[in-house]
Amino acid sequence: xxxxxxxxxxxxxxxxxxxxxxxxxxxxxxxxxxxxxxxxxxxxxxxxxxxxxxxxxxxxxxxxxxxxxxxxxxxxxxxxxxxxxxxxxxxxxxxxxxxxxxxxxxxxxxxxxxxxxxxxxxxxxxxxxxxxxxxxxxxxxxxxxxxxxxxxxxxxxxxxxxxxxxxxxxxxxxxxxxxxxxxxxxxxxxxxxxxxxxxxxxxxxxxxxxxxxxxxxxxxxxxxxxxxxxxxxxxxxxxxxxxxxxxxxxxxxxxxxxxxxxxxxxxxxxxxxxxxxxxxxxxxxxxxxxxxxxxxxxxxxxxxxxxxxxxxxxxxxxxxxxxxxxxxxxxxxxxxxxxxxxxxxxxxxxxxxxxxxxxxxxxxxxxxxxxxxxxxxxxxxxxxxxxxxxxxxxxxxxxxxxxxxxxxxxxxx
Amino acid sequence: xxxxxxxxxxxxxxxxxxxxxxxxxxxxxxxxxxxxxxxxxxxxxxxxxxxxxxxxxxxxxxxxxxxxxxxxxxxxxxxxxxxxxxxxxxxxxxxxxxxxxxxxxxxxxxxxxxxxxxxxxxxxxxxxxxxxxxxxxxxxxxxxxxxxxxxxxxxxxxxxxxxxxxxxxxxxxxxxxxxxxxxxxxxxxxxxxxxxxxxxxxxxxxxxxxxxxxxxxxxxxxxxxxxxxxxxxxxxxxxxxxxxxxxxxxxxxxxxxxxxxxxxxxxxxxxxxxxxxxxxxxxxxxxxxxxxxxxxxxxxxxxxxxxxxxxxxxxxxxxxxxxxxxxxxxxxxxxxxxxxxxxxxxxxxxxxxxxxxxxxxxxxxxxxxxxxxxxxxxxxxxxxxxxxxxxxxxxxxxxxxxxxxxxxxxxxx
Numbered sequence: 001x002x003x004x005x006x007x008x009x010x011x012x013x014x015x016x017x018x019x020x021x022x023x024x025x026x027x028x029x030x031x032x033x034x035x036x037x038x039x040x041x042x043x044x045x046x047x048x049x050x051x052x053x054x055x056x057x058x059x060x061x062x063x064x065x066x067x068x069x070x071x072x073x074x075x076x077x078x079x080x081x082x083x084x085x086x087x088x089x090x091x092x093x094x095x096x097x098x099x100x101x102x103x104x105x106x107x108x109x110x111x112x113x114x115x116x117x118x119x120x121x122x123x124x125x126x127x128x129x130x131x132x133x134x135x136x137x138x139x140x141x142x143x144x145x146x147x148x149x150x151x152x153x154x155x156x157x158x159x160x161x162x163x164x165x166x167x168x169x170x171x172x173x174x175x176x177x178x179x180x181x182x183x184x185x186x187x188x189x190x191x192x193x194x195x196x197x198x199x200x201x202x203x204x205x206x207x208x209x210x211x212x213x214x215x216x217x218x219x220x221x222x223x224x225x226x227x228x229x230x231x232x233x234x235x236x237x238x239x240x241x242x243x244x245x246x247x248x249x250x251x252x253x254x255x256x257x258x259x260x261x262x263x264x265x266x267x268x269x270x271x272x273x274x275x276x277x278x279x280x281x282x283x284x285x286x287x288x289x290x291x292x293x294x295x296x297x298x299x300x301x302x303x304x305x306x307x308x309x310x311x312x313x314x315x316x317x318x319x320x321x322x323x324x325x326x327x328x329x330x331x332x333x334x335x336x337x338x339x340x341x342x343x344x345x346x347x348x349x350x351x352x353x354x355x356x357x358x359x360x361x362x363x364x365x366x367x368x369x370x371x372x373x374x375x376x377x378x379x380x381x382x383x384x385x386x387x388x389x390x391x392x393x394x395x396x397x398x399x400x401x402x403x404x405x406x407x408x409x410x411x412x413x
Numbered sequence: 414x415x416x417x418x419x420x421x422x423x424x425x426x427x428x429x430x431x432x433x434x435x436x437x438x439x440x441x442x443x444x445x446x447x448x449x450x451x452x453x454x455x456x457x458x459x460x461x462x463x464x465x466x467x468x469x470x471x472x473x474x475x476x477x478x479x480x481x482x483x484x485x486x487x488x489x490x491x492x493x494x495x496x497x498x499x500x501x502x503x504x505x506x507x508x509x510x511x512x513x514x515x516x517x518x519x520x521x522x523x524x525x526x527x528x529x530x531x532x533x534x535x536x537x538x539x540x541x542x543x544x545x546x547x548x549x550x551x552x553x554x555x556x557x558x559x560x561x562x563x564x565x566x567x568x569x570x571x572x573x574x575x576x577x578x579x580x581x582x583x584x585x586x587x588x589x590x591x592x593x594x595x596x597x598x599x600x601x602x603x604x605x606x607x608x609x610x611x612x613x614x615x616x617x618x619x620x621x622x623x624x625x626x627x628x629x630x631x632x633x634x635x636x637x638x639x640x641x642x643x644x645x646x647x648x649x650x651x652x653x654x655x656x657x658x659x660x661x662x663x664x665x666x667x668x669x670x671x672x673x674x675x676x677x678x679x680x681x682x683x684x685x686x687x688x689x690x691x692x693x694x695x696x697x698x699x700x701x702x703x704x705x706x707x708x709x710x711x712x713x714x715x716x717x718x719x720x721x722x723x724x725x726x727x728x729x730x731x732x733x734x735x736x737x738x739x740x741x742x743x744x745x746x747x748x749x750x751x752x753x754x755x756x757x758x759x760x761x762x763x764x765x766x767x768x769x770x771x772x773x774x775x776x777x778x779x780x781x782x783x784x785x786x787x788x789x790x791x792x793x794x795x796x797x798x799x800x801x802x803x804x805x806x807x808x809x810x811x812x813x814x815x816x817x818x819x820x821x822x823x824x825x826x
Binding site: 028044060072085087092105120133 | 425429431432434437438439441443453455456457458459463475478479481485486495500501504506507508509511512515518519527528532533534535536542543547552564569570571574575578582648674679680692693694696697698699700704706707710788790
């Protein structure tokens with residue numbers, strides 16, 4: 001196989017650095033990757049594979065950091081999007097698909113009575129906190145320290161440009177630690193509007209943590225006992241673990257749940273679903289954007305959600321994710337390397353022991369993978385899609401065996 | 414002509430009300446329109462015309478509240494979008510068009526050295542204020558009372574769910590009143606990071622106000638004298654008044670300018686362009702979203718911006734807008750009705766005298782227009798597109814003559 005080179009990516013990056021601060025910013029900045037081992041720009045995608053601008057091909061385990069869930073350019077999603085494009089996308093009001101998609105989301109979500117649509121995960125997470133405040137007349141929102149709920153000032157992980165006032169109404173507790181939530185509530189007695197929490201802990205750069213038995217149910221009970229709104233931030237995990245929302249997998253039903261990422265297989269859409277008890281408040285908190293009612297992403301989403309369900313994609317992603325996990329853990333053991341493999345099979349994350357803080361081993365590992373056609377990110381959880389095949393996993397494991405060997409060679413056992 | 418009826422819209426709205434708070438929310442809620450005279454859902458669009466779900470056809474003077482600037486489904490924009498769709502849209506990193514579009518925006522914007530991309534006008538306006546804070550190390554942002562810079566808590570026009578802390582760092586002045594800005598700065602001496610202002614005053618429900626001679630230049634000087642960042646919110650007006658940003662038309666060059674709406678003819682994209690002096694701060698303020706690097710809207714935007722320029726669209730929109738204004742003012746005069754026609758010709762707004770606060774005459778006028786195939790909104794500025802023809806304006810003026818007569822009949826002269 002021709003060794004991977006990145007001339008075109010490099011040339012584009014040099015141009016990008018002149019006209020974009022940092023060249024590429026946000027969660028897709030190359031700064032979080034292995035220097036010299038990854039492309040910076042992509043040319044195309046098909047199914048579980050992507051091609052960079054130098055023609056290098058990858059089995060894609062980041063899935064655009066979540067949105068691609070049926071695989072790139074899934075025919076049913078593309079067909080639905082194209083059909084709507086032939087009619088138009090962005091009007092003075094929504095198209096009929098606004099109603100159809102809202103009805104569908106409500107029908108598949110056991111606790112939900114209504115839906116709103118937006119464009120970013122940040123849009124819906126922030127709005128949900130405002131709905132909680134409006135409904136309760138209370139100011140504070142409890143969130144887990146270190147959790148990611150978007151880039152808005154109240155929660156951005158890199159608070160440059162953020163003022164103390166932006167977080168004056170945020171209080172903190174620890175995931176899987178009900179006592180810490182109880183304490184936070186007590187210290188702010190009568191002032192807490194709601195709790196925002198992800199279905200499992202998936203903070204970037206840390207091992208993931210599934211909720212321990214009773215944690216999410218306990219959060220639910222604390223909310224009920226204190227008249228607080230429970231917001232489930234399902235932006236990252238939604239529609240990869242359960243079609244009814246990831247709360248169903250873990251036995252909790254929130255009052256509001258936020259979606260983005262996998263909702264429309266890469267078409268720009270976010271949503272918040274909620275209970276009747278919050279309908280009035282939801283109507284009162286102003287929420288809009290230039291493209292919030294656009295029909296193409298909604299047509300894509302409806303096709304995506306129906307195909308996820310019809311094809312048994314949730315089971316498939318779990319099974320394929322389990323195969324990847326079994327293979328990687330076996331290889332790590334054979335190589336004598338200590339790793340932690342965390343998170344649900346469809347959103348896995350692997351760290352190397354003694355790698356905390358610097359990710360030196362992870363960068364060697366994922367860099368070796370990328371140069372051999374398997375795209376993992378070293379310090380962010382991965383994403384399985386329903387397009388990944390057994391063959392993809394076999395091909396991947398051929399590559400990862402060499403990547404573990406490279407780690408072993410450089411760092412020892 | 415068959416009278417306009419709205420059975421399908423009504424049926425969809427009944428369904429929508431069950432599964433979406435209010436049925437349709439935000440700036441496109443039917444609550445701001447004339448009851449019974451407008452459709453709630455659209456089926457398709459082509460050029461300057463749109464068709465609702467009952468088959469009624471309209472000459473569209475709202476242009477999806479701004480985004481449609483070359484007309485619905487402009488062939489060059491659609492072709493560029495489709496070509497990118499064939500390759501894919503949303504990857505682990507941007508496509509080459511990220512660079513091409515950033516270079517293009519920098520090349521057409523006289524003051525700009527870099528660009529960032531996002532999805533909503535709110536995204537870029539809020540981020541720009543954070544960049545100003547990060548660059549200056551100061552907390553406060555000055556904005557015009559009543560101005561719309563998006564739905565985020567610091568500026569939403571309907572502050573349900575908003576806390577006092579969200580606005581603790583916002584100070585206010587009046588558009589076209591330099592003295593009020595000077596006072597606000599003095600009262601917060603050394604604490605003001607920047608000023609955010611639109612190129613003309615276009616607050617919904619109010620007559621628009623063009624900047625008086627010296628106002629924007631005066632704001633620029635006050636920013637320079639005080640080491641403050643000048644942010645031009647060009648979300649609504651951008652690429653309808655001048656291809657270099659609306660500041661060029663009014664003789665001011667900001668430090669940051671925000672775009673959305675007309676940037677991609679309806680494809681979901683927002684942008685902020687800025688000066689080199691703010692590049693470092695821009696790199697520091699975390700900014701990302703699931704779809705920020707998606708390639709299809711960027712391909713559409715590049716085609717849109719090039720076609721706007723190549724076709725002389727700015728001149729055309731002004732000329733067509735002047736024809737509409739001349740016709741409407743002449744008809745109002747003939748009908749003995751006092752109206753105020755404000756804003757630049759490409760983003761006009763017409764109010765009726767003695768209509769302030771309730772919009773009774775405006776609702777009769779625009780309702781009569783809508784029922785006869787001309788879509789204006791009664792309490793929001795209108796938008797001309799480059800697809801509007803002389804024939805459209807002639808057809809429109811045939812309708813508006815009757816609509817003025819209806820106002821005259823109901824309210825007298």
